[in-house]
Amino acid sequence: MKKNLLGKTIFVAVVVLAFAFGIIGIPKSWDGKGLAASIQSRIHLGLDLKGGTHLILQVVVNEAVKSESDRVIERLKDELRRANIVYAEIRLPNEKDEPELIEIAGVPPESSGELRRVVADMLPDWDMLSGAENRWTLRMKPQALAQLKERSVQQAIETIRSRVDSLGVSEPVIQEHGLGQYQILVQLPGVDDPARVKDIMQSTALLEIRQSLGGPYGSEQEAMAANGGILPADAVLMRGATSARREGGPQEEWYLISRASAVAGQELRDSRPTRDEYGRPAVNFTLTGEGGRRFYAFTSAHVGDSLAVVLDNRVVEVARIEEPIRDQGRITGSFTDQQTQDLSLKLRSGALPASIQYREERTVGPSLGADSIKDGVKAAIIGLVAVMIFMLLYYHWAGINANVGLLLNLVILLGFLGLSGATLTLPGIAGVILTVGMGVDSNVLIFERIREELRSGKTPPSAVDQGFARAWLTIVDTHVTTIVSAAILFIFGTGPVRGFAVTLTFGLLANLFTAVFVSRVIFDSVLQRKERGAALSI
Amino acid sequence: MELFRNANYDFLGRKWLFMGGSAILLLVGLVSMGVRAGSWRVWEGVPLGVDFKGGTLVYVKFAHAPNEDQIRADMQEAGLANARIQRYGQPANNEVIISLEQKATSEEALDQGKVAIIQALSKNIPAGKLDLNNTGVQVLEERLLARDPLRAGSDAATRYAEVARDIAAYRDQERGGVLRSVEELRGHVDAAVLPVLQEEFFVSDFGVRNVEIVGAQVGAQLRRQAVLATLYALAGMLIYIAVRFEPVYGSAAVLAVFHDTLITIGAFSLANKEISLTVIAAILTLVGYSMNDTIVIFDRVRENLKLMRRVALAEVVNKSINQTLSRTILTSGLTFLTVLSLYLFGGEVLNGFSFALVVGILVGTYSTFGIAGPLVVLYYERKGSREGRGPVPVTADSKREREKIRAKA
Numbered sequence: 002m003k004k005n006l007l008g009k010t011i012f013v014a015v016v017v018l019a020f021a022f023g024i025i026g027i028p029k030s031w032d033g034k035g036l037a038a039s040i041q042s043r044i045h046l047g048l049d050l051k052g053g054t055h056l057i058l059q060v061v062v063n064e065a066v067k068s069e070s071d072r073v074i075e076r077l078k079d080e081l082r083r084a085n086i087v088y089a090e091i092r093l094p095n096e097k098d099e100p101e102l103i104e105i106a107g108v109p110p111e112s113s114g115e116l117r118r119v120v121a122d123m124l125p126d127w128d129m130l131s132g133a134e135n136r137w138t139l140r141m142k143p144q145a146l147a148q149l150k151e152r153s154v155q156q157a158i159e160t161i162r163s164r165v166d167s168l169g170v171s172e173p174v175i176q177e178h179g180l181g182q183y184q185i186l187v188q189l190p191g192v193d194d195p196a197r198v199k200d201i202m203q204s205t206a207l208l209e210i211r212q213s214l215g216g217p218y219g220s221e222q223e224a225m226a227a228n229g230g231i232l233p234a235d236a237v238l239m240r241g242a243t244s245a246r247r248e249g250g251p252q253e254e255w256y257l258i259s260r261a262s263a264v265a266g267q268e269l270r271d272s273r274p275t276r277d278e279y280g281r282p283a284v285n286f287t288l289t290g291e292g293g294r295r296f297y298a299f300t301s302a303h304v305g306d307s308l309a310v311v312l313d314n315r316v317v318e319v320a321r322i323e324e325p326i327r328d329q330g331r332i333t334g335s336f337t338d339q340q341t342q343d344l345s346l347k348l349r350s351g352a353l354p355a356s357i358q359y360r361e362e363r364t365v366g367p368s369l370g371a372d373s374i375k376d377g378v379k380a381a382i383i384g385l386v387a388v389m390i391f392m393l394l395y396y397h398w399a400g401i402n403a404n405v406g407l408l409l410n411l412v413i414l415l416g417f418l419g420l421s422g423a424t425l426t427l428p429g430i431a432g433v434i435l436t437v438g439m440g441v442d443s444n445v446l447i448f449e450r451i452r453e454e455l456r457s458g459k460t461p462p463s464a465v466d467q468g469f470a471r472a473w474l475t476i477v478d479t480h481v482t483t484i485v486s487a488a489i490l491f492i493f494g495t496g497p498v499r500g501f502a503v504t505l506t507f508g509l510l511a512n513l514f515t516a517v518f519v520s521r522v523i524f525d526s527v528l529q530r531k532e533r534g535a536a537l538s539i
Numbered sequence: 540m541e542l543f544r545n546a547n548y549d550f551l552g553r554k555w556l557f558m559g560g561s562a563i564l565l566l567v568g569l570v571s572m573g574v575r576a577g578s579w580r581v582w583e584g585v586p587l588g589v590d591f592k593g594g595t596l597v598y599v600k601f602a603h604a605p606n607e608d609q610i611r612a613d614m615q616e617a618g619l620a621n622a623r624i625q626r627y628g629q630p631a632n633n634e635v636i637i638s639l640e641q642k643a644t645s646e647e648a649l650d651q652g653k654v655a656i657i658q659a660l661s662k663n664i665p666a667g668k669l670d671l672n673n674t675g676v677q678v679l680e681e682r683l684l685a686r687d688p689l690r691a692g693s694d695a696a697t698r699y700a701e702v703a704r705d706i707a708a709y710r711d712q713e714r715g716g717v718l719r720s721v722e723e724l725r726g727h728v729d730a731a732v733l734p735v736l737q738e739e740f741f742v743s744d745f746g747v748r749n750v751e752i753v754g755a756q757v758g759a760q761l762r763r764q765a766v767l768a769t770l771y772a773l774a775g776m777l778i779y780i781a782v783r784f785e786p787v788y789g790s791a792a793v794l795a796v797f798h799d800t801l802i803t804i805g806a807f808s809l810a811n812k813e814i815s816l817t818v819i820a821a822i823l824t825l826v827g828y829s830m831n832d833t834i835v836i837f838d839r840v841r842e843n844l845k846l847m848r849r850v851a852l853a854e855v856v857n858k859s860i861n862q863t864l865s866r867t868i869l870t871s872g873l874t875f876l877t878v879l880s881l882y883l884f885g886g887e888v889l890n891g892f893s894f895a896l897v898v899g900i901l902v903g904t905y906s907t908f909g910i911a912g913p914l915v916v917l918y919y920e921r922k923g924s925r926e927g928r929g930p931v932p933v934t935a936d937s938k939r940e941r942e943k944i945r946a947k948a
Contacts, residue, residue, distance in 0.1 A: 362649060363749075368716035377889055383884055384878070435827055449863075449866045474838065481779060486772035486775050486823075486830075490768050490769075
């Protein structure tokens, strides 16, 4: 035992230094300011302590499924026409809840074999179920459906990330939240004005260039009347985006727009804010090679016609095509500088595959976060000092032993947070408190046992020996029970519960080291210095 | 210094007193929740906060002492008749929580409540001006950039970003989130900036410090998850204790922890405080703490059972409680000291959290000797074991251990 004492002391010193490094790293300067800055950069504080915005978004995955089904319907119509199969109708029977269902009606019985063959060739990801009266139902295979939904969540995450990144928020967290919920967690430290961020994140920003067939009309009715009450099959009525902004009342603007788009957002390569020839804010965009070729073909064929820039199903601008355009375009409108910046940002970062809804928002103002840290730290220090004074009064010199253990425990715990990059949250602080409580408890258990042994007439060395041996079992039981529960909480719990579980688990592991191992080393070195038979201060 | 030297209190003799006391505490909590729920379904009376119910919570700090009646009237005028207005923290801080319950259908329009509350509070806004107390750094920066009072030239963006950050930092850190006038910034910003600030901004008499909005669906989901995680954790503890001791010890310990949790929740209902996510963390803390306390005593019981073969279980348990009494009081006392300081000095955000711990540690300590120990004894007495003591698992290992202990004694 005594022979190893030096080795053990060195071991303790190395461990403590390693974790102390975890807390402060190598600071640029060793004065108070440098140290504080260094600690701040290593210990990550949760938003509840630092201030910032925490959002949970729901991706409406059914929208992505629906647009996939729409695409499939278009292709299917083409394919059936080519194969000379007649049909009465192809539609989504329940587009809101089950957009993965497509219904084909009115195919004559003699073509059913042919229909089967076409579907099997063209749509390997779909199952074909027969229904009554020449009705056929196509259903996306569950695996393909799950993949599509998951892909749209991932795409939404990427899109949101690029949008948030360009906002210049430091260290944003953007990740999938929960299993199979299609939710996204977004944490934006330091953002105290979430409205604008939310606005940018939420809009789908689907840019399309379509042909404008008529308008503007003052109202929907007027537009219908101008077209003889029946719209052409390949056209839709669309509201103008500028009408809401126009001063002097809610004057509406409607356009007749082609159903098919000449170019869509996916073909956009770049976009940036600019000014038009009158110095008004505008947005420039550049198309990809393929998109540019198609745009050129479209504009060549439609010189003299009107072209509509459609953003999220609203007409932003209508312009006459003067000459074929290759791959550059400009969107003007009554924008402010801020709006053109936001719009080009949204266009650059691509379209969201489906819209998103907000489920949860927590914004902690930086003043409140700072306040709660200040109060919390003050309270923790007062509590800790009170405990340490009491331990000294109650256990005399052995109290120092306990206090050293307690402080080292905190060093190791915080060092772990620094080394692992885990985040300290308010519930995490609860874990620290329980750790301190159990740290004190371990010492009390050992010391009380040593006292008992001394009372029964043992010599100090054997009383220390016995005290540690007897208390060890109890300490293991209490610690293992608590670590078991913490592990379970970590697995099944969400954010705050997890924060609690992490600090608790590490605090308790640290405690096994400080309260038992370190404490023993200190006792042994004290005993070693004492003369045989001298009393132990406990 | 020493607390209980050779303590010998008759804890087990008073077991009915303890059980009765606990029953009363439980009942008081349940009745309080029943009254809250307005029916026999007491669980509906658990005072859940926004986290678990869905709703909007806005923490507002006022520049002057807030007039609650006025706020209430403002809210009603804005059509928010169901808004709850609550003072919190020290009166000098002028802080108020305004909360709205979430209607299950408005999941999509999550923001509306917040926006409505803030609009109801911002009356008499000078046209075209922005509220300096409720403006984010970015908007502040944009406004300054547009006016360019410093004639900053090419590095304008960085210059104004810095000025905006300084202003926000002064407001948030020095003034606690609320400026009383734009004039207050004199000396803290460049003299050229101040007139522009006065032209572009005004100060309202409030600042929003914290916003929590949770959809009802999310709330229900969180509630289920928190309860499940806690139950799983308890099950894990039960299994571990059952293996290390005996199943009845595990059950008794878990029952005691349930008892503590229920009483703490009852206390929240009585004190009219809401249970939030952080309170759940506190309850988990007390579960761990109370369990720890119980295991220490059970451990002693196990040890004593091996030493005192011919003594009735009740007496062994009583002796064990007395032997560990010093430790129980010491540990609990010291932990109580820590959480009390958290409750008293820890600020408003930690209030619910530390309240749960203050109550929980008292109850958790008491349940250790008042409930968990007696439950084990009651079980074996009921089981009809003649000597009133349970079968001690005798393994080769424990036999040897016992011999060793005897030889030493």
